[in-house]
Amino acid sequence: MSLTIAIDGPAASGKGTIARALAERLGYRYLDTGLLYRAVGRRTLQGMAPLDAAEALTAAEVADADALRAPDVAQAASRVAAMPEVRAALVDFQRAFARRMGGAVLDGRDIGTVICPDADVKLFVTASDAVRAERRFKELSGKGHSVTLAEVAADLAERDRRDAARATAPLTAAPDAVRMDTSTMSIETAVETALAVVGDALRRTGQSAVS
Numbered sequence: 001m002s003l004t005i006a007i008d009g010p011a012a013s014g015k016g017t018i019a020r021a022l023a024e025r026l027g028y029r030y031l032d033t034g035l036l037y038r039a040v041g042r043r044t045l046q047g048m049a050p051l052d053a054a055e056a057l058t059a060a061e062v063a064d065a066d067a068l069r070a071p072d073v074a075q076a077a078s079r080v081a082a083m084p085e086v087r088a089a090l091v092d093f094q095r096a097f098a099r100r101m102g103g104a105v106l107d108g109r110d111i112g113t114v115i116c117p118d119a120d121v122k123l124f125v126t127a128s129d130a131v132r133a134e135r136r137f138k139e140l141s142g143k144g145h146s147v148t149l150a151e152v153a154a155d156l157a158e159r160d161r162r163d164a165a166r167a168t169a170p171l172t173a174a175p176d177a178v179r180m181d182t183s184t185m186s187i188e189t190a191v192e193t194a195l196a197v198v199g200d201a202l203r204r205t206g207q208s209a210v211s
């Protein structure tokens with residue numbers, strides 16, 4: 001037996017960093033569900049209509065990950081993510097991924113609330129607005145994007161507002177999620193804190209703890 005781990009939170013809170021590290025330490029598969037919405041958003045920037053599920057998944061697989069990380073793609077992703085038909089088209093793929101044998105870690109905005117409401121572990125990862133903006137600014141500048149800290153902060157604020165306000169699957173913590181504020185945590189501390197929560201779930205379900 002193995003676990004399904006759902007990690008949600010606002011943009012640049014560090015959930016992907018934690019999710020990837022957990023998947024690596026546990027030998028689970030990892031799905032960054034934001035990439036699905038980014039792929040759909042990118043296609044709309046290219047003048048195409050929002051896609052059906054199969055096309056979205058292909059777009060996420062074939063698109064160059066760095067291109068999907070661009071700030072205009074993030075905004076487009078957040079706009080298409082507010083469309084119920086786009087979300088509906090992506091549900092089955094995400095749920096099937098979570099159910100496959102061998103354990104899975106998924107991160108996004110609605111994993112613990114809508115995609116995997118029965119997940120064994122739910123984390124809701126946050127950090128202060130200033131810390132998130134600083135982290136994303138560093139990341140984008142490091143990849144050669146020409147952005148200012150103020151632009152990055154405005155982008156995050158607009159996406160968070162839209163993601164939390166939409167009617168379908170808004171960004172919110174599941175009532176049973178463990179909240180983690182990573183504002184003052186190093187990456188190592190954040191990963192160890194998440195691993196401790198996973199360790200509790202493994203013991204609860206009679207499985208051996210993470211080594």
Ligand SMILES: Nc1ncnc2c1ncn2[C@@H]1O[C@H](COP(=O)(O)OP(=O)(O)OP(=O)(O)O)[C@@H](O)[C@H]1O
Binds near residue numbers: 012
């Ligand atoms: N605890 C931390 N301390 C310092 N930097 C961090 C920490 N956690 C993550 N980062 C850095 O912050 C940036 C954003 O992290 P990450 O991509 O994990 O966020 P995210 O919540 O998955 O964002 P998004 O939803 O936009 O994909 C990355 O550059 C990452 O290396």
Ligand SMILES: Nc1ccn([C@@H]2O[C@H](COP(=O)(O)O)[C@@H](O)[C@H]2O)c(=O)n1
Binds near residue numbers: 034037078108110163
């Ligand atoms: N489960 C999810 C995942 C993402 N979104 C939307 O996609 C945008 C980009 O996501 P990142 O995690 O890559 O930043 C995000 O702002 C959301 O609008 C979503 O709705 N549900």
